Amino acid sequence: MKKLFLVLFLIIISSGFLVAQREITGKVNDEDQNPLSGVSVVVAGTNVGTLTDINGQFSLQIPPNATTLVFTFIGMKRVEMEIGNLTVFNVTMSFDVGLLDEVIVIGYGTIKKSDLTGSISSVKGDNIRLQAVGNVVQSLSGVAAGVQVLQTSGQPGSGTNVVIRGGNSLLGDNNPLYIVDGTPMITDLSMFNTNDIESIEVLKDASGTAIYGSRGANGVVLVTTKKGKSGGLSVEYSGYYGVQQVTKKIEMLNAKEFASLVNERYLNDGLSPYFSSSEIESFGEGFNWQDAVFKVAPIQNHSLRLSGGSDKTTYSISGSYFGQDGIIINSGYNNLQFRSRIDTKITKDWSFAVNTVLSRRMNNNIHSNNTERGMGVLSAAVGCPPTIPAYDANGDYSFMMAYPFSPEGLENPIAMAYERIMKNHSNDLSLNLSTSANIFKDLTLYSSIGIQYDNAREDYYSGTKLFASRTGMANIGYSELMNILNENTLTYKKVIGTNHDLTILGGVTAQKNTAQNLRAGSTGFLTDILQNYSLQSGENFQTPTSDYSDWTLLSYISRINYSFKSKYLFTASIRADGSSRFGSNNRWGYFPSFAVGWNINEENFLKGNPTLNILKLRMSWGQTGNTSITPYQSLSVLSSIQTVFDKNLNIGYAPGNIKPNPDLKWETTAQSNIGLDVELFNNRLSLSSDFYYKKTRDLLVNIPVFPSTGYASQTTNLGNIENKGLEMALNWRVFDQKFLWNLGSTFTLNRNKVLSLPQGGDIFGTEIGWVLPAMNLVREGYPVGVFYGYIEDGLTEDGNIKYLDLHPDGTINTLDRTIIGDPNPKFIFGINSDMSYKNFGLTVLINGVQGNDILNYNLSNIGDSFSYGINQTKDIIGNYWTSQNPNPNAKYPRISKNTRFLGSDRFVEDGSYVQVKNIKLSYSLSGDKFKASRIHNSQVYISLQNIITLTKYTFYTPIQNTLGTGINKGIDKWGYPDARLFMLGVMVNL
Amino acid sequence: MNKNIIILLLVIIGSSCTDFLDEKPKDRLTEINFYETFADAQAAVNAIYGPIRNNYRDTYFLMLDLLADYLEGRGSTSPVSEYKGFDVTNINRAAAAWRYLYQTIRNANIAIERIPKIEGMKESDKNALIAEASFLRAFSYYFLVRLWGAVPLYLDLSPVDLSRRPVSEVYQAIINDLKTGETYLPDTPSEFGHPTKWSAKSLLAEVYLTINEFDLSKDKAGEVITSGHFNLVDVNVANDFNNVYGPEANGTPEEIFYIKFNHTAGWTMPHKYLWDRDQFSPFGSYVVYCVPGPFFTNWDDNDLRKKFNIFSQYINRFTGEIETLPSSTPILVSKYRDNNAPSNSNYGNDAPVLRFADVLLIYAEAAPLAENQISAQALECLNRVKRRAYGYPNRSASAVDYSADGLSVEEFRDIVIQERAYELFMEGGDRWFDLRRIGREKEIILANTGKTLVDKHILWPIPQAEIDNNPDINQSDQNPGY
Structure with missing residues (x-):
């Protein structure tokens, strides 16, 4: 094997003899004192160097100005030594776990990086651990090219979606398929602790994803967890503690300004002022609701891992706790997790592995996202009248609908946070047993059984102190998910002669997923004490509901990898998937891929070129599918309907809202990819870039059916979408002497376009809320989910909004709408700087998203010219139309309860941002000073997260997609804000 | 050992039987095996x-x-x-x-x-x-x-x-x-909530009245009135109206066709005008109030319906004190009360669609227009409704009876329309449809509320989803103003 590496990394260094050269010699061993041959020994900053011989020895003529000797060997940690006056160098190199064998994980196997034909972003565990995150995938943001991490909420423990290379599909959130140690997950990755992650590979092109067939269209994220290593017991502790705070507050009217605006509305509506001038004078600043609702919140993570093993058996056992309080009172999340992994070799050819993860997660939620007009905590905190304090004279929660102009349903946000319990507990068990055996010389059988079982309990109790639930309302939801997967593969791996490297994979997998839900509730409680722990204590019972669904998937897979002289690479794969979700006529889908690669640097004319170390061209084409439809869409099912005769319930059956479609079939995405990998100047500068083109056909679409049919929608296969783009990942080792500086950057550009739709017609997203209709549009020739609405043209003489009559017929109606914004970014980027000097390290991570629009729905509540009676932003002062100063260009129309708003460009804002995501300053307890200490290789650090965000967006966070990342993307409807974070951490290795 | 693994593998592959991919829902019925x-x-x-x-x-x-x-x-x-x-x-x-x-x-x-x-x-x-x-x-x-x-x-x-x-x-x-x-x-319902032939006749009477087929309307209303199946529930005091509208009322002699509700199944909307502080309901969100003005000042205080249907003072259920509504919302509706409602959305009151009083008033309106004279039967129908509302037995003459003396058919119709407004107060749109039926919606709304009804408010907008997706309806088919 080592010979192979020698061939791969042979660098011939030519150098002439100079006058003042002197000779040095030495020996390189590994940690077990075995000699290492083929180690590259280079004088830093020069081309002078050699390789160690079979005994690990070397000798080298060095120039007089030589200061540092650099030892590199694949799979080993780089070693640098000061030359000084030494002439003999004895060096011990240790294994670099992250780079071991330079092997990349791919679907159903691994591959040498140099043999890779696909487009994969590989992220090491250390990069994942940079940030304090509740969900592992959040750490991919800005680090992996082509990957966009989107939030649906800033609430701890909720809402992270990942979109790889643009959205293909109009159904679902376009989330990728998550595979952990080979097992497809039925949930996201929130059950895993970041400290257990060895690496994450994001498969982006069809060469990598086609082997996952019908589930690969949105990309595949492969997670590899840490294994034990043979050797003595190793103990790792990692922990941090931090505090979080809201990044900003919205400036709202104070009590005095609020009261004056009330009077303005009363006057404009022909009524006498509501507040007297002396009342207004007495108000002053009033109560600041946001101060009462936001808090400084702690966050912490502790994880402990024990690992080790013998030659035959290795183990890794870990436990961790992650706890995060929300920045809004009485919200938070924690995750308790236990994991064990045991790998054992029963015989030389037969091994066995068991991987178990147990996790318990608890979300303490508050109503915020997608509740409006003071019916959720955030919208109430921003919109409540500043003239009323949180508590009345008796110390009870104040009544928020105290005025005749008060909005209906406005609640006291503090009462809502504390008196409405919304807790989710989920318990996840993931168990994977696998065995691998060399049946014959080159043939390996791998077989596994994976079980994932999740149960979740949803607790809801809305207390009697809330206006909406005067006698209490209790509810329990219980759900159970069970997923069983069996995978069997045979891999034939053979090096034929010295030139032909062949790997053939074949396999069959079967998966069954069942989901069950049960829900019950009651109302009418004498006291809040019992909460929802005793449903029978309520006077009245909700009708209990339950449901069951399952789906099955049966698949056959095959792949061939072939490499000729490590120069010419070829990969082909195919997967046949049969899914129960589709109509019996279209049950099976076939997903092929082909890819070629050319390691140009292996050609004679480049071999050993000191400047151009790696030059590689990759090309791939393939097809993947999407099954993101809920079961039973192809069957005409009847739903039960309740009705009352006399005073008793009766049951009826009728079709539901969705019109069945027996002809449903796969949505298929064909993707082509061309990639180029370049490494220059002694691998100091590397650039990996990919161009891709994806076309999705037979798009699964929920098309609206005109409501007079009695149906609302139908799922059907119609239309095409394309995504094309460019990704670049650049890595530059700026300095690598005493002062190390590594600068990385990713750049992603995606263009999404709808090519055709059913009958060429438009598809709208869902209605956004009470005030605005559906504004996301899917239209031929435009990106998915563009904002569609009216364009404003100042104000009329009486202070109402004037809209452009784009379809000139004298009236403003829906024909006057046009495209007014695009939630899809023009490009996204990340900058990742990693510096270290002696024991100090400084890491900075910057993320940017440019050219996207956000629909700031919140303005329709707090910038509605007080028409609904909700407090307004300070921006309104001096910016609204008055009869004294009837400015037709005033930003806000007449203050009146009759002022109306249509879905217009008023609500569309530039959502671009540049965010300093993370700054981390660390001190390593390593080097001579700590050599003797037991805790060498440990680290302490401070870290700042989300510290600066440059944006024009006016609401809290330009990152929320509260209605998801499918068609309804880019909408911020009272999204729980992001937090700024300061933390202290430590990593200890014993 | 290796052989064993291969056998195991073959068993696993072989066991993926042919119906593995068939979709058979367990929690719902399909059309194939129903009806x-x-x-x-x-x-x-x-x-x-x-x-x-x-x-x-x-x-x-x-x-x-x-x-x-x-x-x-x-x-x-x-x-x-x-x-x-x-x-x-x-x-x-x-x-x-x-x-x-x-x-x-x-x-x-x-x-x-x-x-x-x-x-x-x-x-x-x-x-x-x-x-x-x-x-x-x-x-x-x-x-x-x-x-x-x-x-x-x-x-x-x-x-x-x-x-x-x-x-x-x-x-x-x-x-x-x-x-x-x-x-x-059927002649009588198996359970209340199902329509009977009398429900069909009553609705026919109303439909005929709406399209000015007064003769037919009168006949159908007459059939219902003389059927002997129905009567008004007499009241002595205002709260007795709970026997008509309350959550317990079921199958009263007035019920011809109601949308039925009970505490389990839930019914939110009509109750949003009450709120938790008054004595009528533990819930609500105070969402509607009455327009002070001629409609209410002209309404006789002795009319028990007025006392039952609206209030300006209430007993605070927390303090027990009598409180007066604020001047901005001086009158609120108290018609549908349910003090035992378990939650905001669990009111047991039914929604009356066709009530015997409605049919009596249809007759009182249609017969004079059909016969071009105010018959004794028509007058009696009107008076039965009024008598009951003032606490008198509905079938015998009372002090509050209307007299038809000197009234034209049109003047009599105005009285019936006004009586309908009191009797069918908040029963799901009767007033609006009455005003539109007689073509005086703009005039009367202006008089009673001071508000101008614009034309676009008269017909509701066709849903955008219908215009966007129905091949036979496009934007030019939309109702005026939208």
Whole structure:
């Protein structure tokens, strides 16, 4: 094997003899004192160097100005030594776990990086651990090219979606398929602790994803967890503690300004002022609701891992706790997790592995996202009248609908946070047993059984102190998910002669997923004490509901990898998937891929070129599918309907809202990819870039059916979408002497376009809320989910909004709408700087998203010219139309309860941002000073997260997609804000 | 050992049997094996009530009343009572109502088309169930045609013409369905909530009145009145009206066709005008209030309906003290009370659709217009309603009786219309439809509220989803102003 590496990394260094050269010699061993041959020994900053011989020895003529000797060997940690006056160098190199064998994980196997034909972003565990995150995938943001991490909420423990290379599909959130140690997950990755992650590979092109067939269209994220290593017991502790705070507050009217605006509305509506001038004078600043609702919140993570093993058996056992309080009172999340992994070799050819993860997660939620007009905590905190304090004279929660102009349903946000319990507990068990055996010389059988079982309990109790639930309302939801997967593969791996490297994979997998839900509730409680722990204590019972669904998937897979002289690479794969979700006529889908690669640097004319170390061209084409439809869409099912005769319930059956479609079939995405990998100047500068083109056909679409049919929608296969783009990942080792500086950057550009739709017609997203209709549009020739609405043209003489009559017929109606914004970014980027000097390290991570629009729905509540009676932003002062100063260009129309708003460009804002995501300053307890200490290789650090965000967006966070990342993307409807974070951490290795 | 693994693998592969991929839902029925028995037929008819109930539980019922000249909405419902056209929120609510009404029609069409094919069912059972479905279909079209004007008319499951059909054609379909109803529906309901032949006749009387067929209207109303099945519930004090409208009232002599509710199934909307502090209800969100003005000042304080239906003072349920409503909302509605409602959405009060008082007043209005004179029967019908409202037995002459002396037919009609306003106060749009029926909606609304009704407010907007997706309806078919 080592010979192979020698061939791969042979660098011939030519150098002439100079006058003042002197000779040095030495020996390189590994940690077990075995000699290492083929180690590259280079004088830093020069081309002078050699390789160690079979005994690990070397000798080298060095120039007089030589200061540092650099030892590199694949799979080993780089070693640098000061030359000084030494002439003999004895060096011990240790294994670099992250780079071991330079092997990349791919679907159903691994591959040498140099043999890779696909487009994969590989992220090491250390990069994942940079940030304090509740969900592992959040750490991919800005680090992996082509990957966009989107939030649906800033609430701890909720809402992270990942979109790889643009959205293909109009159904679902376009989330990728998550595979952990080979097992497809039925949930996201929130059950895993970041400290257990060895690496994450994001498969982006069809060469990598086609082997996952019908589930690969949105990309595949492969997670590899840490294994034990043979050797003595190793103990790792990692922990941090931090505090979080809201990044900003919205400036709202104070009590005095609020009261004056009330009077303005009363006057404009022909009524006498509501507040007297002396009342207004007495108000002053009033109560600041946001101060009462936001808090400084702690966050912490502790994880402990024990690992080790013998030659035959290795183990890794870990436990961790992650706890995060929300920045809004009485919200938070924690995750308790236990994991064990045991790998054992029963015989030389037969091994066995068991991987178990147990996790318990608890979300303490508050109503915020997608509740409006003071019916959720955030919208109430921003919109409540500043003239009323949180508590009345008796110390009870104040009544928020105290005025005749008060909005209906406005609640006291503090009462809502504390008196409405919304807790989710989920318990996840993931168990994977696998065995691998060399049946014959080159043939390996791998077989596994994976079980994932999740149960979740949803607790809801809305207390009697809330206006909406005067006698209490209790509810329990219980759900159970069970997923069983069996995978069997045979891999034939053979090096034929010295030139032909062949790997053939074949396999069959079967998966069954069942989901069950049960829900019950009651109302009418004498006291809040019992909460929802005793449903029978309520006077009245909700009708209990339950449901069951399952789906099955049966698949056959095959792949061939072939490499000729490590120069010419070829990969082909195919997967046949049969899914129960589709109509019996279209049950099976076939997903092929082909890819070629050319390691140009292996050609004679480049071999050993000191400047151009790696030059590689990759090309791939393939097809993947999407099954993101809920079961039973192809069957005409009847739903039960309740009705009352006399005073008793009766049951009826009728079709539901969705019109069945027996002809449903796969949505298929064909993707082509061309990639180029370049490494220059002694691998100091590397650039990996990919161009891709994806076309999705037979798009699964929920098309609206005109409501007079009695149906609302139908799922059907119609239309095409394309995504094309460019990704670049650049890595530059700026300095690598005493002062190390590594600068990385990713750049992603995606263009999404709808090519055709059913009958060429438009598809709208869902209605956004009470005030605005559906504004996301899917239209031929435009990106998915563009904002569609009216364009404003100042104000009329009486202070109402004037809209452009784009379809000139004298009236403003829906024909006057046009495209007014695009939630899809023009490009996204990340900058990742990693510096270290002696024991100090400084890491900075910057993320940017440019050219996207956000629909700031919140303005329709707090910038509605007080028409609904909700407090307004300070921006309104001096910016609204008055009869004294009837400015037709005033930003806000007449203050009146009759002022109306249509879905217009008023609500569309530039959502671009540049965010300093993370700054981390660390001190390593390593080097001579700590050599003797037991805790060498440990680290302490401070870290700042989300510290600066440059944006024009006016609401809290330009990152929320509260209605998801499918068609309804880019909408911020009272999204729980992001937090700024300061933390202290430590990593200890014993 | 290696051999064992291969055998295991083969077993696993072999065990993936052929029906592994078949989809068989366990928690729901499919159309393939339904509509085969009498019970299935009943369930198909029961399902028609689902969307009707959902519609009433949504904002629909309240929106109909907000169009009356006595009611004002707060917050999001305010535009309905401002008469300046709907805003987005209420356009969406109108769309929801449209969807529910057509879902009712779809479910009725399924029953009407599927039930005749069921084997082994008695012909009379089939006819009765088909008649019930027809009645509910007519009931839905009757609201559609009055709120939207011309509407798509589907009388089977695969309609060819999807366009807006003329108002007259829709009314003809309604009349046909109701004639089926009066022929085949039972004399008395198996359970209250199902229509009877008398429900069909009552609705026919109202439909005929709406399209100015006074003769036919009078005849149908007369048949119901003389049937001997119905009477008014006499009251002595205002609170006795709870025997008519309260959550316990079921199968009263006044009930002809109601949308039924109970504490389990829930019913939100009509109760949003109460709120937790008053003595009438532990819930509500105080969402509507009455427009102070001539309507209420002209309403006789001795009328027990006034005392029952509205209030200006209340007993604070927390302090026990009598409090007066604020000057900005001096009058609130207290008609539907349920002190035992377990939650905000679990009121047990029914929604009266056809009540005997309604039929009496239809007769009182239609007969004089048909006969061109005020008959004693017509006057008696009007007086029976008024007597009961003032606490007198409804069948014997009283001190509050109207006299027809010196009144023209038109003047008498005005009195009946006003009596309807008091009697059918907040019963789901009767007032608005009455004003439109006599063509004086603009004048009377201006007089009673000071607000100008603009034309675009008269017909509701066709839902955008209908215009966008129905091949036979486009933007130019939209109702004026939208």
